[in-house]
Amino acid sequence: MSAARGSRTRPGASGVPWDAAVLTPLTLLWGKEDFLADRGVERLIALARAKEPATEVTHLDGSSYAAGSLTVVTSPSLFGEPRVVVVAAAETANDAFFTDLFDYVETPEPDVVLVVAHAGGNRGKKGIDALRAAGAQVVACQPITSPRQKADFVTSEFARVGRKADSGAVRALVDAVGNDLRELAAACAQLAADTTGPITAQAVDLYYGGRVEVTAFKVADAAVAGDFAQAVALLRHTLATGTDPVPIVAALASKLRTLVKVGAARGRQLDPVNDLGIAPWQVDRARRELANWTPEGLATAITAVATADEQVKGGGRDPVYALEKAVLAICQAAGR
Numbered sequence: 001m002s003a004a005r006g007s008r009t010r011p012g013a014s015g016v017p018w019d020a021a022v023l024t025p026l027t028l029l030w031g032k033e034d035f036l037a038d039r040g041v042e043r044l045i046a047l048a049r050a051k052e053p054a055t056e057v058t059h060l061d062g063s064s065y066a067a068g069s070l071t072v073v074t075s076p077s078l079f080g081e082p083r084v085v086v087v088a089a090a091e092t093a094n095d096a097f098f099t100d101l102f103d104y105v106e107t108p109e110p111d112v113v114l115v116v117a118h119a120g121g122n123r124g125k126k127g128i129d130a131l132r133a134a135g136a137q138v139v140a141c142q143p144i145t146s147p148r149q150k151a152d153f154v155t156s157e158f159a160r161v162g163r164k165a166d167s168g169a170v171r172a173l174v175d176a177v178g179n180d181l182r183e184l185a186a187a188c189a190q191l192a193a194d195t196t197g198p199i200t201a202q203a204v205d206l207y208y209g210g211r212v213e214v215t216a217f218k219v220a221d222a223a224v225a226g227d228f229a230q231a232v233a234l235l236r237h238t239l240a241t242g243t244d245p246v247p248i249v250a251a252l253a254s255k256l257r258t259l260v261k262v263g264a265a266r267g268r269q270l271d272p273v274n275d276l277g278i279a280p281w282q283v284d285r286a287r288r289e290l291a292n293w294t295p296e297g298l299a300t301a302i303t304a305v306a307t308a309d310e311q312v313k314g315g316g317r318d319p320v321y322a323l324e325k326a327v328l329a330i331c332q333a334a335g336r
Helices: 036-050 067-072 095-104 125-133 146-159 167-177 179-195 201-208 212-224 230-239 243-265 280-290 295-315 319-333
Strands: 026-030 054-060 083-088 114-118 137-140
Touching: 026 036, 026 125, 036 083, 036 114, 036 137, 036 179, 067 083, 067 095, 067 230, 095 125, 095 212, 137 230, 146 167, 146 179, 146 280, 167 179, 167 201, 167 280, 179 201, 212 230, 212 243, 212 319, 230 243, 243 280, 243 295, 243 319, 295 319
Parallel strands: 026 114, 026 137, 054 083, 083 114
Antiparallel strands: none
16 A cells, blocks of 8 residues: 555654554554554554555554564465554564564555554564565654644544634643543543534633533632632632542642743743743743742742642641642732
8 A cells, every 4th residue: 555645744753643654564652641542543444444444453562572473464465455563562572573563564565554652661673674664654642742842633623523622621631631632632522522512711610610620720720820719619619529649739839930931031031931831822821821920929939839748648638738838828929
């Protein structure tokens, strides 16, 4: 099968994104994010079957690879139908697989699309290097970690199904669901299916407002705004529903770190979006909130959170008291 033309995304040092992958004889899915690798495999199979519905798909698992298997499944077919061969978890494969891979990439079969998923690292480096040297398409499957990347991912998930979400909705969903891309994708799909019109923060809150992360960040937002009554009310509510104090302290720390980074970027003439990887909506909000903060106030608040962090992790007798004390300190530090 020949490579498709006109991909909207050019390969970078780490590869193309999964949704820009095209049909090529050799493809390497490189990185630890299984969800993106699965998406890449699904896309390539869909492209192959759109071109030829009779395409045969074979899955091999690196952890249980038997010598010669790759040769068998890529050998010329009796009926000549095109094939997609997917090798998962190649980083767990034995030396026999990489020997077979090294041999195969020298003369790949013209009617076969070989897709190798590797989480990264040096295991099988010789075979992987041979795959790259043979011109394999590399699809980036690295974990998405920065707030900006997660916001971009959520936005793209809604765009895939023809829906739009405002910045508040994107932020609320990232705060609620966290780092798990499968959960984020599932949440986007649910909201798209169960709502109409533009997706708003209110819609996200209706479905996911009870999540620990949402409540914790609401506590942080109120504390940074200097609203002690609201912050304590939210804090006591979330603790009463069984939330552990640790993620609440983490939310307070995360909020303050964002303020410090955005404030420091301004002094160093850095772009917090491009240089620090902070989502645009976080930057806009932080800039508004910084109007009510001084460097001395931020230092006081950060010290209070650091003390609370130590106390809720076993250094103190009363984690709840430590949290309330930290929230009070943050509220009092605001505006100084």
